[in-house]
Amino acid sequence: MRRPAWGWIAVGAIVLAAWLYFTPPGLLGKADAIAYAVCARDPSHSPFLGNRQMPLCYRCTGMHLATLLTLAVLAWRAPRRGGYPRGLAAWVLGGLFLAFALDGTNAFVSDFLHHPWLYTPNNILRLFTGLGMGIVIGAMLYAVAQQAMWANSHPEPALTNRRLAALLLAAAALGGLVLTNNPLVLYPVALLTTADVVGLLSAIYALFALGLTRREGQAHTWGELTDVFFVGWVIAMIQLSLMAWLRFSLTHTWGPYPKI
Numbered sequence: 572m573r574r575p576a577w578g579w580i581a582v583g584a585i586v587l588a589a590w591l592y593f594t595p596p597g598l599l600g601k602a603d604a605i606a607y608a609v610c611a612r613d614p615s616h617s618p619f620l621g622n623r624q625m626p627l628c629y630r631c632t633g634m635h636l637a638t639l640l641t642l643a644v645l646a647w648r649a650p651r652r653g654g655y656p657r658g659l660a661a662w663v664l665g666g667l668f669l670a671f672a673l674d675g676t677n678a679f680v681s682d683f684l685h686h687p688w689l690y691t692p693n694n695i696l697r698l699f700t701g702l703g704m705g706i707v708i709g710a711m712l713y714a715v716a717q718q719a720m721w722a723n724s725h726p727e728p729a730l731t732n733r734r735l736a737a738l739l740l741a742a743a744a745l746g747g748l749v750l751t752n753n754p755l756v757l758y759p760v761a762l763l764t765t766a767d768v769v770g771l772l773s774a775i776y777a778l779f780a781l782g783l784t785r786r787e788g789q790a791h792t793w794g795e796l797t798d799v800f801f802v803g804w805v806i807a808m809i810q811l812s813l814m815a816w817l818r819f820s821l822t823h824t825w826g827p828y829p830k831i
Contacts, residue, residue, distance in 0.1 A: 572794035637705025649729035653717030667703035713829035774809030
């Protein structure tokens with residue numbers, strides 16, 4: 572196991588202590604603080620856990636839920652396969668990306684115009700286009716990570732047509748569960764999706780750290796990657812803390828952006 576440098580450990584401890592102290596109390600309060608740094612958290616675009624707004628909006632909830640699902644499935648079924656999706660799977664991912672971009676653009680322009688643009692935005696479309704985009708992010712990040720981390724990664728694509736079909740069905744089922752507004756579903760979803768925000772940023776920064784230290788494609792065990800993932804987590808927490816501080820300093824609230 573490669574231990575992180577003491578300097579990084581000290582910085583990580585300071586950042587974590589400050590974040591825990593200054594952010595709202597409680598487990599869901601901490602989840603809100605993570606989401607606050609990356610999501611507008613408009614109440615009209617968000618699911619509710621009883622009378623409490625969920626940390627992430629429908630679109631971000633879907634995106635992070637499906638990213639986590641995709642990474643978990645590919646790590647389980649296709650370990651160390653670093654090939655990019657090909658053929659039909661690649662075309663489907665492209666379609667999911669375009670659907671996400673179109674729905675997001677339509678929603679943004681409709682909010683700006685205060686009336687529907689191409690069509691009336693709705694939360695079901697926000698959720699399911701977010702789920703689709705999460706599959707895209709998970710599939711592409713998985714391929715990049717396998718190539719960057721492992722000395723013995725395989726060139727075969729992890730995301731086959733059959734796995735993509737299974738992921739689409741599983742994501743649709745998860746979306747249906749979210750729409751039930753059942754607290755037994757939404758509470759773990761709130762924690763899992765905000766954990767994915769931290770994990771996703773940490774992984775991206777860890778991959779950058781591998782490149783900067785010229786260690787791409789050299790690891791044989793997870794222990795050899797401990798230091799870069801810790802560094803990635805520290806940088807992710809610094810980013811989330813700074814973004815939350817900037818937003819709070821401008822809005823003076825942990826809630827959604829004030830309406831203009």
